[in-house]
Amino acid sequence: MSRVCSAAGSAAPSLGPLTKSATPVDPERYRLARRRRYEAQATAAALLPGERVSRCGWRPIEGHIGISCRDGRHYISNARVCGSVWTCPNCASKVATRRADELNAAVNSWTDQGGSVWLLTLTIDHVRKNTLEDLVKRFTEAMRKLWAGKWSASWRSDSGQVGTVRNIELTWGATNGWHPHCHALLFVGSDEVSCFESRIKERWQSVAARFGFSVSLKRGATLELVTDGRVVSDYVNKDETATWGAAHELTWANIKTARGQRFTPFALLAACDLSEVSAAPALFQEYADAFKGRRQLYWSKGLRDRLGFNAELTDEDVANAQDGQAEFVAAVDTSIFCWIKARGFLPDLLDAADDFGLNGINAFLGWAYERRAIAAGQTHPRLSGVWSEGSGERSEHLDRQRTPAVFAYA
Numbered sequence: 001m002s003r004v005c006s007a008a009g010s011a012a013p014s015l016g017p018l019t020k021s022a023t024p025v026d027p028e029r030y031r032l033a034r035r036r037r038y039e040a041q042a043t044a045a046a047l048l049p050g051e052r053v054s055r056c057g058w059r060p061i062e063g064h065i066g067i068s069c070r071d072g073r074h075y076i077s078n079a080r081v082c083g084s085v086w087t088c089p090n091c092a093s094k095v096a097t098r099r100a101d102e103l104n105a106a107v108n109s110w111t112d113q114g115g116s117v118w119l120l121t122l123t124i125d126h127v128r129k130n131t132l133e134d135l136v137k138r139f140t141e142a143m144r145k146l147w148a149g150k151w152s153a154s155w156r157s158d159s160g161q162v163g164t165v166r167n168i169e170l171t172w173g174a175t176n177g178w179h180p181h182c183h184a185l186l187f188v189g190s191d192e193v194s195c196f197e198s199r200i201k202e203r204w205q206s207v208a209a210r211f212g213f214s215v216s217l218k219r220g221a222t223l224e225l226v227t228d229g230r231v232v233s234d235y236v237n238k239d240e241t242a243t244w245g246a247a248h249e250l251t252w253a254n255i256k257t258a259r260g261q262r263f264t265p266f267a268l269l270a271a272c273d274l275s276e277v278s279a280a281p282a283l284f285q286e287y288a289d290a291f292k293g294r295r296q297l298y299w300s301k302g303l304r305d306r307l308g309f310n311a312e313l314t315d316e317d318v319a320n321a322q323d324g325q326a327e328f329v330a331a332v333d334t335s336i337f338c339w340i341k342a343r344g345f346l347p348d349l350l351d352a353a354d355d356f357g358l359n360g361i362n363a364f365l366g367w368a369y370e371r372r373a374i375a376a377g378q379t380h381p382r383l384s385g386v387w388s389e390g391s392g393e394r395s396e397h398l399d400r401q402r403t404p405a406v407f408a409y410a
């Protein structure tokens with residue numbers, strides 16, 4: 001079959017540069033998202049006591065745990081983290097951001113060569129009475145088979161497709177249970193999406209049927225052109241902390257807020273805290289079992305080489321990589337750090353750091369040392385703490401004039 005649309009290296013128009021992913025957002029929304037991540041991480045650790053997430057962020061990589069700053073935002077640095085993209089909201093956020101940057105670079109690289117990128121979304125009709133493990137296994141196999149055989153050779157030839165990057169996502173709803181879907185970036189030679197959409201719809205319906213899934217011909221597969229790194233996706237609620245692009249569509253799977261009555265895995269964690277869904281703890285554990293050991297993104301063979309990318313880092317390596325452009329602000333003794341973390345006060349420490357820099361860190365650590373001493377029945381030279389534990393009022397009690405230098409040092 002001859003080529004239907006233009007291919008890479010031909011007259012396909014360049015799509016121009018992508019918008020950078022790390023665009024500033026409202027500070028209060030950022031803080032709220034950070035606080036939720038820490039709360040959800042603590043919930044996940046409690047639900048999965050034997051898993052890596054339960055050990056995430058408690059010990060320094062070397063020396064002391066640090067507090068670093070970039071663009072006015074403080075974060076915990078030099079802590080050994082778990083890198084679990086499926087179960088740890090903090091690591092998932094960090095890994096997703098870096099993977100999204102890499103995907104954006106991949107899209108840039110390809111479009112600079114005259115190619116195009118499409119976002120493919122694959123869904124199935126709701127299925128019941130499946131174990132999640134079986135459902136995910138069959139769905140993954142169906143996604144893999146989509147690009148196998150003669151059909152694929154013809155598709156690649158016609159579209160100029162040189163590779164794909166895909167993910168798998170999951171939501172849960174009370175009515176229909178678990179529901180997987182997939183996003184994939186297709187690196188192709190044509191920007192004429194419409195010539196290809198019906199072909200992929202039919203193909204997905206046929207392949208999915210082999211694995212026991214029924215698929216709507218209309219909704220089962222959609223194909224959208226990625227322009228300037230973006231697609232218009234009205235079915236995705238944007239995360240509070242990121243500017244949304246096609247790359248985020250793939251890497252922020254767990255982190256997205258569920259739509260309506262459907263919960264993403266991390267929304268289930270929040271539901272545990274709120275006692276919103278009685279089955280949420282068991283559902284999250286089931287999900288963690290089914291996704292353990294799975295990769296977040298699948299790059300098709302040869303695509304990274306073609307785009308001039310190095311071998312892919314593991315999630316753990318990405319999560320533990322330190323930000324070379326951040327400013328190291330303070331080191332925190334491990335014992336008091338763990339005291340703060342165990343009581344859920346890390347977001348407060350970071351809020352204080354954002355508001356008052358090193359002085360805020362010092363003040364907060366002063367309060368923490370006092371509280372710990374009081375709890376241990378010890379006398380302490382500084383009992384007039386500037387923080388109170390009243391819920392939601394802590395930051396309002398920080399006195400700008402009283403910033404005792406108790407422990408933090410630059």
Ligand SMILES: [Zn+2]
Binds near residue numbers: 053056084088090
């Ligand atoms: Zn982690």
